[in-house]
Structures are given as structure tokens and as C-alpha cells.
Amino acid sequence: GYRSIREIGIMMNDPLFTKQWYLVNTGQADGTPGLDLNVAEAWELGYTGKGVTIAIMDDGIDYLHPDLAENYNAEASYDFSSNDPYPYPRYTDDWFNSHGTRCAGEVSAAANNNICGVGVAYSSRVAGIRMLDQPFMTDIIEASSISHMPQIIDIYSASWGPTDDGKTVDGPRELTLQAMADGVNKGRNGKGSIYVWASGDGGSYDDCNCDGYASSMWTISINSAINDGRTALYDESCSSTLASTFSNGRKRNPEAGVATTDLYGNCTLRHSGTSAAAPEAAGVFALALEANPTLTWRDMQHLTVLTSKRNQLHDEVHKWRRNGVGLEFNHLFGYGVLDAGGMVKMARDWKTVPERFHCVGGSVQEPQAISSDNKMVLKISTDACEGKDNFVRYLEHVQAVVTMNSTRRGDLNANLTSPMGTKSILLSRRPRDDDSKVGFDKWPFMTTHTWGEDPRGTWILEVGFVGGTEQKGVLKEWTLMLHGTQSAPYIDQRVSDYQSKLAMSKKEELEEELDEAVERSLKSLLRKN
């Protein structure tokens, strides 16, 4: 799937463009040529984000910046920190409030204007939602931001979350959950608001499944790689991550950072942290939305799974694996790096996926002891509500809703194995988490790794302790939640590239549907005889 560097004829007069290796990677700063978002192909096809609005929920936007002013959508912007329609960042001596302006540049910085760099979706419109710059966060401020103008704003990008200190388990409160549910159901005139979340900066000490925003089914959680395909040092890993984009994260070389706009008309080469991941992804999704404005929030996740590429990403800790329907994934990178070219080409011909159903696959309510000696293994055999109206045959998201406590929460480790043999790490060890009181209370551990699989059969949950000292715990409840479609989501899709994951998935679905049809007819024949 690689392209020759010489094919890429994209030349912009913006001074930082040649340093934006995440757009076009020609090997800058010891990077790996070809390892980028492949925006060149999308731009060459004419998709630059026209007509799409992306909201940056952050500490404000310098909407007077010459590289942002042209694409700024004032009507869709608001300041929930100060309660006025002007989300201009508050000045501090250390430019602490540059975060939102930097993220905005990655999405919508204007092209060919000889200023700073170029946004992934340089013709899109960017709205500022200032909501991080007040003494404390509240549920009502988060909810108001996430539900701001859902008929105008298409994509909400968030590069923040609970503290990534490796000992926090937190997520959206009640109002914010209600706002998200309202957004995915009614936003964009019923097609659903698209929420993009940077998965976290906690590094190997943390697990982004403990972040309720990133691990929500309603958000597309994005991780980041550096310019040579390795993981960033601050990357967290978890099974709810869907795909990856890029950020700095390991190298001292200033040009290995992310180039974007900075406060007060300036530019920067050093946008650091995983925060760049979300706006870059939001930009790619904006290109896809321009190619097909009818895409729903679920269509966007399907397109992400089908078009993301392993490319040259490598993770020393977690190996790349294939799930039960042949989709390749990694515990940190998800289904790989976003491919804007592949996404817009597939988006153009995409038919919206069938209706989504929800099934409680089964539940274990009796308390189970967890000890350091051996893993506790629980099994749930499920027919995925077959024969009922809410039968789930092709998986999208799977949640293990778990209540458990232990003498040291950080030493807990949980894995979920699907009937088709796909093993997901629901919870990794978090050495700094010494909680022994709160534990996990009906916490929805989510995995995207079983995407497309047939959920019928036995699911295995393994919970144990990892770490030197003796610990004890109890698992009080495990409920298996299955979310997906009843009919094959890819069988009606038009395949243009027969090497693509879509082609493989469609072929798999055809074969399975044929097998099941034959089985059904045999059974009816036998019944008749």
C-alpha cells in the first residue's frame, strides 16, 4: 500500500509545510518516508474539508491569527469559561493557554498563504469552544460544550481528560453522558455528532480504558505514533483505541515535533503530547465528510477500521494481531494509522451501515474471589440474543461492565477472549494506583478489537494480579454488552480496491451468509422429511 514519494506533487508556499511530516513524510528529522496521514491523495482528489465545521473544545482559539481567521466559524464558537461568544485565550506569561490554538492549526490552518503551516482539512471551518480555563471543571460546562450547536458543528475534537497520573479512574458525569447520547442520536440532523478524543498522556503507567471519555463507544479514541513509527513515550495503550495519528514524543530533534499555529500570530514546531492526535484525526474525518456528507457517526468508525493501515508502525510491547475476521490491530495503535486518501475514496461510495442493536450477552452476579495465586476465569456462553429483535450478529463495540475491588487496584489485570479467539487486554497493570477502597463500580471496559466478529459462543474473562506483592480482591459483577448489526454491514458496499480490508471483509461476510443460508435450507428440508 505504499506510494512513491515522487508521486506526491503537493507544494505549498507555507513556510512550515515541509516540516509537517505528519502530512507528507519524506523522511524529515530521521522519519520514515511514506509514514503519514496520506492527505496528499485526498487533496489531489479535491477533498480539503469544504463545508465541514470542527470544534476545538479547549482553552480557546486565537481567532485573530492570520492562519486561522479565514476559516474561523464565529457563529459556532462560544466561551463557557467566561460565558460569552468570544473564546479568545486568556493571556499568561508562559502562554499556558496556547493548547487550543495549536490544535486548531493542525485541523484548519489555511493553505498557500505563506503563514505557518497547512491544516489537514485546510478548507474546513474551525470553531472555538473555550471550556478548560476556569478554576474547576463541572458536569454542566462539559455537557454544554459537548452539546453546543450540534446541527452546525460536525466534529468535536478533545485533547483533554481526567488526570493521566496512572491512578485515576474517571469519566463523563451524568449530564455529559446525556449530552453525548443526544449528540450521537440527534446531532448533524440525525446522522450523529462525531467526537474525537486523544487517548492520553499517561505513558506505560496508565491505561486509557480507565478514561471514560476515551473508552466511550461514542468517541473515536485516537493514539499517536512518532515520525518513524515508534510509540511516543507518553502513549497510553488500551483496547478502546480505534486508530492512530502522529505527534512528537521521543526525539530531541525539534523538527520531529508537530508544526502548527501558536498564540498571537506565531507558529511553533513543538506542539507536544498526544493532544495533536485528536485534531489531526478530526481533519481526516472532515475530508471524509466532504466526500460523503451523509456519513453517520458509526459509518465514520467503520471507515476508520477498514482504511487505517499498519503502515510502518511498530510497538515493542504489544504485537500486531488479527481478529476473527482478519482485521489487523494493535493494543496501542488500534487498527493503525489513519489513511486520508483511502478514507475519502471509500467514503464516496459508502452506503450507511445497517441499524445498530444492543444485546446483554450474559451476566455473572455471584461474587468471585481474585487472588495472587492464579487467575480467576469466568465464562459466559451467549447466543447474542439470536431469535429476538435485538440479535447482534456482526460486532462493533463490546463492553465488559465490571464491578470489582481489591487491596491494590493498580495490580489488577483483566483480559477478555471472544468466541472467535480474539484476546483483548481490558485492563493493564498501573503500578502507581494504590486504591483499595473505590475499585471499579460498574465500569464499562470497552474493546474495539472484535470488530466484525460473530459474538455467539463462549466469552472468557480472566482477572488476576500482576506485581510482586500478595493481593486479594473480589469481582462482584460482570455483564457482557454486545453492540453491532444484525445484517452484514459490508455486503452491499462497493469494492473498488480488491486488496482492501473492505474486500476481505465483504468476501468473509458473503461466505458466512451463504453458509448460514445453506444451513437454514438443510434444516427446513430435514424438518419437512
Add this chain to the structure above:
Amino acid sequence: HQKLYTNHFLVELDGGDGDAQRVATDSGFIALRKLPFGDGLYHFAHNGIPKARQRRNTRYKLYLEKNPRVKHAVQQEAFNRRKR
């Protein structure tokens, strides 16, 4: 962690924006906005209450809920979010 309570309230009430303004004025609150989801959910703030305090402010909650139009009022808890 020690819980903190802010000077922001979620207020659910019968009626429209005009009624919300009147309820707010009568109780010394500012009606900041109507939430775009749910029914009759409004965001009130009171400048006379500390921005963050370890104890709930029951007096103002009950004062709000005494108003016949108000179904219930919830003082907003404070928590931390970090930029990534």
C-alpha cells in the same frame, strides 16, 4: 478525593426562558443558558456563593426549590480535567 462544590447549579424547571430569568432574578442567581438537550434544564450561577467549597450549599438549593416552577436544583461538583 475531598469533594468540592461550585457556585454553579443545574436547575430543572417548568416554563421557558422568560420563566427561567424570573426564577433566577427572584433568587439572586444569573440564568446563564438553557441546555440544548433534555427538558427545561438551565445553568444558573450565583456570585454570592464561593467558587469552590468543601460543603454543599443546601440553603441556596432549598431556596431555589421553594419556587413552584423549580422541579429540582443540583449544585455542581468541581473536578479536574487536564490538557494532553
